[in-house]
Amino acid sequence: MTALYSLAEIRAIEHAAMRMLAPGTLMQRAGQAAAKLALSLLPHAAGERRILVLAGPGNNGGDALETAARLAHAGESVSVLLFADPAKQSADAQQALTRARQSRAAFVATAHAAEVLAQPWSLIVDGLFGIGLTRPIDGEIRAVIEQANRLDCKVLALDIPSGLDTDSGNIVGPQGIAMHATETISFIADKPGLHTADGQDYAGEITVDSLAIDPLLFTVPQAQLNEAQLFAKVLQRRRQNSHKGTYGDVAIVGGADGMAGAPVLAASAAAKCGAGRTFVAFAGQAPAYDSVQPELMFRQAKQFEFSKAVLVVGTGLGTSPEAAELVAEALAAHVPLVLDADALNLIARDQRLRRQLAARTDASLLTPHPLEAARLLACTSATIQADRLAAARQLARELNAVVVLKGSGSVIAQARGNVAINPTGNAALSTAGSGDVLAGICGALLAQGWPAWEAALAATWMHGQAADVLVQQGVGPIGLTASELIPTVRSVLNHLVARHAPLRK
Numbered sequence: 001m002t003a004l005y006s007l008a009e010i011r012a013i014e015h016a017a018m019r020m021l022a023p024g025t026l027m028q029r030a031g032q033a034a035a036k037l038a039l040s041l042l043p044h045a046a047g048e049r050r051i052l053v054l055a056g057p058g059n060n061g062g063d064a065l066e067t068a069a070r071l072a073h074a075g076e077s078v079s080v081l082l083f084a085d086p087a088k089q090s091a092d093a094q095q096a097l098t099r100a101r102q103s104r105a106a107f108v109a110t111a112h113a114a115e116v117l118a119q120p121w122s123l124i125v126d127g128l129f130g131i132g133l134t135r136p137i138d139g140e141i142r143a144v145i146e147q148a149n150r151l152d153c154k155v156l157a158l159d160i161p162s163g164l165d166t167d168s169g170n171i172v173g174p175q176g177i178a179m180h181a182t183e184t185i186s187f188i189a190d191k192p193g194l195h196t197a198d199g200q201d202y203a204g205e206i207t208v209d210s211l212a213i214d215p216l217l218f219t220v221p222q223a224q225l226n227e228a229q230l231f232a233k234v235l236q237r238r239r240q241n242s243h244k245g246t247y248g249d250v251a252i253v254g255g256a257d258g259m260a261g262a263p264v265l266a267a268s269a270a271a272k273c274g275a276g277r278t279f280v281a282f283a284g285q286a287p288a289y290d291s292v293q294p295e296l297m298f299r300q301a302k303q304f305e306f307s308k309a310v311l312v313v314g315t316g317l318g319t320s321p322e323a324a325e326l327v328a329e330a331l332a333a334h335v336p337l338v339l340d341a342d343a344l345n346l347i348a349r350d351q352r353l354r355r356q357l358a359a360r361t362d363a364s365l366l367t368p369h370p371l372e373a374a375r376l377l378a379c380t381s382a383t384i385q386a387d388r389l390a391a392a393r394q395l396a397r398e399l400n401a402v403v404v405l406k407g408s409g410s411v412i413a414q415a416r417g418n419v420a421i422n423p424t425g426n427a428a429l430s431t432a433g434s435g436d437v438l439a440g441i442c443g444a445l446l447a448q449g450w451p452a453w454e455a456a457l458a459a460t461w462m463h464g465q466a467a468d469v470l471v472q473q474g475v476g477p478i479g480l481t482a483s484e485l486i487p488t489v490r491s492v493l494n495h496l497v498a499r500h501a502p503l504r505k
Helices: 007-020 025-041 058-075 089-103 112-115 138-149 260-273 321-332 342-349 351-358 370-376 381-386 388-399 434-447 452-472 484-501
Strands: 050-055 075-081 106-107 121-125 154-158 183-186 205-209 224-225 249-254 277-282 297-300 309-311 338-341 364-366 403-407 412-413 419-422
Touching: 007 419, 025 058, 025 121, 025 154, 025 205, 050 058, 058 075, 058 089, 058 121, 058 154, 075 112, 106 112, 112 138, 112 309, 121 342, 121 434, 183 351, 183 381, 249 260, 260 277, 260 338, 260 342, 260 484, 309 321, 309 381, 309 434, 321 351, 338 342, 338 388, 338 434, 342 351, 342 370, 351 388, 364 388, 370 388, 388 403, 388 412, 388 419, 403 452, 412 452, 434 452, 434 484, 452 484
Parallel strands: 050 075, 050 121, 075 106, 121 154, 154 183, 183 205, 224 419, 249 277, 249 309, 277 297, 309 338, 338 364, 364 403
Antiparallel strands: 403 412, 412 419
């Protein structure tokens, strides 16, 4: 399991470790770990190896100076731009500065930063600001980051790319800026902000180094990175002696007049992810059948028995009074339930439906995007994005549900507060209908008896992984359509089962 620790948790672990170690130990270990990774990123030819270290005023700058000293002692050509008053640095950072000055590293006046950055570099080490940044970066350091971000050069960020918020993954402050890293070495533990919001665009490849801190000092994490191991125990190979009834029924409730495509996408995903039978209960006029996928069974929602299937409600449903009544009927059914799109919008504006959802005892799984989440919490989407983990936790707690807050680094939350951040997926998912596909996958897994938490984890992971596979194959990210995801999700699911599910004897 890859644990994710908040800023407060990291600080507590760090302070506990420092009480047990000699002064400067953690900074020296950080420099050693960063230098080792930096050496692995350099080109093989010695003549091409030129490293620029950017050191800021705090302990992150001290880590950078320690890194510079070790790289110089290793025989590398190292230049340092120090954006700090040595007299105001911590004792540990001052000691690191002394070691760096005693090495062969060349210190360059920051007044010449633009000229220095214009030179060819093999690697830039970003140690400008660490995990404690609370204000947007401005002035000369902002100019340095702007110039560095334009270079065709590898960038190794120490702990976190400068300008990125540790917990939220957002760039700090309005009109803020952050360093685009190709690699990040995260000290002590992994951090949520590296994996959600802007984090996925700025952190690059992530390496975690615990700095050899005693494992007993690490608290039980409240967040983790979503990975197959978290839901592998639920994966099962199919018995030969089984039939369609073994794998459950899914009914997609949606499709008001003019919006038939959304529920059909969800239904197709449910069918191809293993539901025994898949229905579409149309709020509007139901087509006779789908000539592309005739296995899907079309019904009128008003005549469908909601207690006979796992329900996926909201795709293309509309927000009419009739749609609200369908949502109320679905909430009253004693079956697992996935709520998406217009079902969430209706619940957001109707306290009766909200209370009905919160009171449910059967599994409820919600898949809002940030605007839908904002409507449910009576705030703005900017507020949701400012702290995605907190928003997902609040929704899960208030609505008594498992919540998948979609977006870059989707956040999956339980009512009791545990969250997971999903690492799979890419910009190809920024297309109409991809959320309908996710809802259908969730419904299929629930129909096959998966608990809601594992169903949400697996559906989100597979949905993103399918997009990653397709992009690797040259299909997207530009122009990938939601329907193209579905066969690949099926392949991903079967691969997971073959790899993780034990053979039964």
